[in-house]
Structure formats: structure tokens, C-alpha cells
Amino acid sequence: MLIKNADIDGAIRDIRIADGVVTEIGASLPNEEAVIDADGCAVIRGLTDNHIHLCAYAAARDSLHLKQLSDISDAHLRVPIDQTLRVVDYHEDLHGRLDKHALDSLAPGRIVRVQHQSGRAWVLSSAALRDAGLVHETGVLIGEEGTDIPSRADSRPDLGRASQALACVGVTRLTDATPYRSLESASLLIDAVTMGAVRQSVSFTGGPEIAASLPPAFSQGPVKIVVGDHDLPSVELLVEAVSTARAHGRNVAFHCVTTTALALIVAAMRETGPSNFAHFDRIEHAAVVPNEYVDELKRLRLVVVTQPGFVHARGDRYLRSVDPVDLPFLYRCGALIAAGISVYGSSDAPYGPVDPWLAMRTAIDRRTATGAVVGKDESVSALSALRAYVNSPQEAWRDEVGPRVGDPGDLVILGESLQGSLSHLNSVSVRATAIGGDLVFSRD
Ligand SMILES: [Zn+2]
Incomplete structure (x- = not known):
């Protein structure tokens, strides 16, 4: 596939994708294959939903x-x-x-x-x-x-249709963050990915019970460790779960939505020390991060996988029910980024809204569904919001949003310039989505 006249981080170039990979980027490349003319509009790396529950999302759609x-x-x-x-x-x-x-x-x-x-x-x-x-x-x-x-x-959700819905909003990669305790319980997901019904590339987490088992069609995800909101695990148990994951060469992803859970995680990570793998250990949600934990997260090389969409969907309830002391620390982005912590975007669908563009807008305006503001100091720029969705903890962070030679052919062709798209961050900007060099969604 050849994409002509693409605006890549400000320069008009052609992009050649062969065997699922970006093989060439340059001016006026000769075309021997199917051509898409981007007409000078932006082409960006595909969006990653870094935390989703695909089976539950598909089920919720029905x-x-x-x-x-x-x-x-x-x-x-x-x-x-x-x-x-x-x-x-x-x-x-x-x-x-x-x-x-x-x-x-x-x-x-x-x-x-x-x-x-x-x-x-x-x-x-x-x-x-x-x-x-x-x-x-x-x-x-x-x-x-x-x-x-x-x-x-007879009640199995249709993962193929869920995958298509995600492609329509430009999502080309997923991390399924379900803490499956057996491969059997994940069979619906494993089958759909293995058979190709799910077009996105999928990282698999699963819980510590199956840390050693990574289904072949999946890319390596972290092991999901749920630090519950009610029955809290001991620090020793967390240390053991981290050690198990590391013994199998995998990072960990902690479910963390309270300050108490965050304190336990930090205590456990102080004992294990930060991961020295290429990828990062992650805090999922980081729903509340009081100031005193920010530097500690940085020191322990933890990254945050957040869901700004919750501020939109649940913010009005947070304003009514969350302790006012915690309100400025909910779903933080700005302060974490300023402290040098990598922040990645995700939906947590079906529990949060699936549309990454809605989440990006919320990361900027911090507005609830009724227009109230939660944590205005955590607002980020439009470009920062987009970066959180083109990057994934499974690879090195890149500030530019466009593709490079050697990237997978997972691209979003926008229907306007990057500046135009950043000015309103809406899924209507997505003109076409390619995964592995195959066009999986096109408005044309
Ligand atoms: Zn989740």
C-alpha cells in the first residue's frame, strides 16, 4: 500500500507499507501498488487503547x-x-x-x-x-x-464487531487488561484474536495465576495484579506476584483506584525495586495520586495508564461523592507528565467511554458530562493528549505522532491537517484506518 501526500509531523511525504510494515517514507515515491491519496492531510500512528476489556466491551455493546x-x-x-x-x-x-x-x-x-x-x-x-x-x-x-x-x-459477544467499532475511531492496538485466571476463561478472546476476527494487535495480560501462559497470537503484555478496593492484599503477596511475573520475563500492571492501594503498591515496589526490563511496570487508572506519591512513582520507574474519559462519564458523581481533599488528585495527567512520568491513554471500556477522542478532549478541558470541571490543573495540551494515545508502554516513547520506517503499518489517515485535528480532537477526523497495512476502515 502507498499513501501519497501525507502530512507527517509537518512534512508532506509518501508512505510505503509492505508485509505489514512501513518500509519507506519519502517525497514522490513511485507507485506499484494500491494508492491512497491523503491530499496533504495528516497521517499519524494508529491509536492504542492501553487498557480495555474486549470481551466485556463486546458484551456491553449488546x-x-x-x-x-x-x-x-x-x-x-x-x-x-x-x-x-x-x-x-x-x-x-x-x-x-x-x-x-x-x-x-x-x-x-x-x-x-x-x-x-x-x-x-x-x-x-x-x-x-x-x-x-x-x-x-x-x-x-x-x-x-x-x-x-x-x-x-448463544450469548457470546461478537468481538469482530467490537474490533470494527474500535477501528472506526482509529484504534489499531489494544491491551486487554482483564485479570483472567485461566486460559480457559479467556478462550473467547484467544479464539477471536487467533482467528483474526479481532483486527487490532492485542497485548494479553491475564492475572498472576497464568503469568507463564501467553497465547501465541498475542504480544507480550504485563501481568495484571488487582489491588482490590475492598479486600486489600498484603505487601508480601504483591511482592510475590511481581516476582512471579518477572520470573517469566513480564512486567506488571497494578489495578489501583485508591490512595490505600497506591501506598501498598509503592511499598511492594520499594521491596522489589524497579523493573530492569525494556518495558515498564504500570499503574492502571491511578485514580487518586496525592502529591507525596508523584516523585516515588518516577523513582520506581512506574508509568501511568489513565482514563480521562472517566472524568467525563463519572465526574459529576465524583464531585458529589469524593472527599474534597482528593478531588484535585483524580485521574491526574498534567502533574504526572510535568514530573517526567509517562502517561498513556486508555478507555477501560466498557466501564469507561470507548472513544479515545472524547477522552483526549476531556484530558484538555477536564469537563464532566454536564460541563463541570474536575482537577483543572491536570489539563494537558492537545498534542500531549494525542501522544498519550499513539504511544504504548510496550515500546519506547516517541514525541512525534507520525510514523517512521520500520513501524508496523498501523496508521490513521486523518481528513484534515494535524493542527486542524488538534483544534477539536474528534473521531470524525478519522478518514481511514490501516492495521498491518490492510485498510480496515475507510469513510470513502
Ligand atoms: Zn480495567
Whole structure:
């Protein structure tokens, strides 16, 4: 593939991609293959979603997004009874407490699986429990007991369509951050990537239990270590999990959304010392980072994989419910970058909004869905926001957003100049997306 007249970081060049790799960048390259004319518009490296849960995202696309509990009984009447009712976005503060008995009365006899907004708890109806071979008093499954709920063949989410939706907004690479505890529980993802239904290149994490197992079609991701919000692990347990990952040549990615979790992680990392691998150990979310931890993160060579989209989607709730002392430290970007910490962008979809452009805009304006501002001092420039999405902790950081010779043929052709795109950062700028040199999305 040859892309003509591409604006790469300010210079008009042609880009040749062969065998999935950028092989040549230069002025007026001769063309022997299919040509796309960028008409002087910008071509950037493909965007990376550095933290997503692909199966859950695909499932959420086909699920009922809960506004009120009566939606469940409505859906029960509308959707054929033999289909599983998947419900997402449940939160007890908004919808009241749910258990299997409540679900059984809303949708009698039906398989209903309700996922909590956090992604860390589920409520199953009696029929859903039976279907999954589980006996459970309340049907409320929290944390690990819910992570491996088997999914019925007829209710399997369509990962191919989810992959296509991501390509439409310019996402060419993913890190699936699900802490799978067995390869069996990840089989849906493994099959979809191996068979090519998912077009993006995917880094696999999995939990410490399967640190030694990396499915062949995946690139090496860090091992996901969940430092829970409720039942906190000991420092010793964290040190052991880090050591296990390192013994298998892998970095770690800590799930961290509270100051207490951050303190535990820092304590554990002080014991293990920073990784000396080429890649970095990561803090996922870093939802709260008080000032006293910033230098420590830098010293321990930890990078942050953040989700500015949460400020948009949940910011109004944060303003109501988060301790005012913590508000300036939520989903920080600016202060971390200023301290020399690499900050990478991601969605955490389906728990956060999937659109990387919305997240980039939020990283700049720090606005919630209703327009309130959270942590205005954490605002970054448009170029910094874009850099967070063209870079990945799995490779060396680069300030320029355009491709180089030797890069994978994962590119986004924009429908305007880079300056134009940076002025509004919207997915409508994405004119075409190539992955491995194949055009996987085009507006034309
Ligand atoms: Zn996540």
C-alpha cells in the first residue's frame, strides 16, 4: 500500500507499507501498488487503547444499559425468552440493592446477568446461577468469584464487531487488561484474536495465576495484579506476584483506584525495586495520586495508564461523592507528565467511554458530562493528549505522532491537517484506518 501526500509531523511525504510494515517514507515515491491519496492531510500512528476489556466491551455493546430497574422487566417482555438478558451499568446508589430474588421477580424464569458499573461485581438471577452451574444464596458475586462466570454459547459477544467499532475511531492496538485466571476463561478472546476476527494487535495480560501462559497470537503484555478496593492484599503477596511475573520475563500492571492501594503498591515496589526490563511496570487508572506519591512513582520507574474519559462519564458523581481533599488528585495527567512520568491513554471500556477522542478532549478541558470541571490543573495540551494515545508502554516513547520506517503499518489517515485535528480532537477526523497495512476502515 502507498499513501501519497501525507502530512507527517509537518512534512508532506509518501508512505510505503509492505508485509505489514512501513518500509519507506519519502517525497514522490513511485507507485506499484494500491494508492491512497491523503491530499496533504495528516497521517499519524494508529491509536492504542492501553487498557480495555474486549470481551466485556463486546458484551456491553449488546447489553441493556440500565437507567432504571423497570428497564429489566421491559426488556424481559421485548426480548425472546430463550435469550440471556445482559444488563450493564448497575450501581446500588442509583438503582437500589439487587439480588437474585429481585431479578427473579423482574424477569421470572429468565437468565439475567447484571454487571455492576465497576465491572467487579455481578448479580445473577436464579436461572442464570443454574445455567452457570452455581449455587449461591444471594446471586451477588463480588470480585474473583464473579470473574470467571462461564458464558453460554448463544450469548457470546461478537468481538469482530467490537474490533470494527474500535477501528472506526482509529484504534489499531489494544491491551486487554482483564485479570483472567485461566486460559480457559479467556478462550473467547484467544479464539477471536487467533482467528483474526479481532483486527487490532492485542497485548494479553491475564492475572498472576497464568503469568507463564501467553497465547501465541498475542504480544507480550504485563501481568495484571488487582489491588482490590475492598479486600486489600498484603505487601508480601504483591511482592510475590511481581516476582512471579518477572520470573517469566513480564512486567506488571497494578489495578489501583485508591490512595490505600497506591501506598501498598509503592511499598511492594520499594521491596522489589524497579523493573530492569525494556518495558515498564504500570499503574492502571491511578485514580487518586496525592502529591507525596508523584516523585516515588518516577523513582520506581512506574508509568501511568489513565482514563480521562472517566472524568467525563463519572465526574459529576465524583464531585458529589469524593472527599474534597482528593478531588484535585483524580485521574491526574498534567502533574504526572510535568514530573517526567509517562502517561498513556486508555478507555477501560466498557466501564469507561470507548472513544479515545472524547477522552483526549476531556484530558484538555477536564469537563464532566454536564460541563463541570474536575482537577483543572491536570489539563494537558492537545498534542500531549494525542501522544498519550499513539504511544504504548510496550515500546519506547516517541514525541512525534507520525510514523517512521520500520513501524508496523498501523496508521490513521486523518481528513484534515494535524493542527486542524488538534483544534477539536474528534473521531470524525478519522478518514481511514490501516492495521498491518490492510485498510480496515475507510469513510470513502
Ligand atoms: Zn480495567
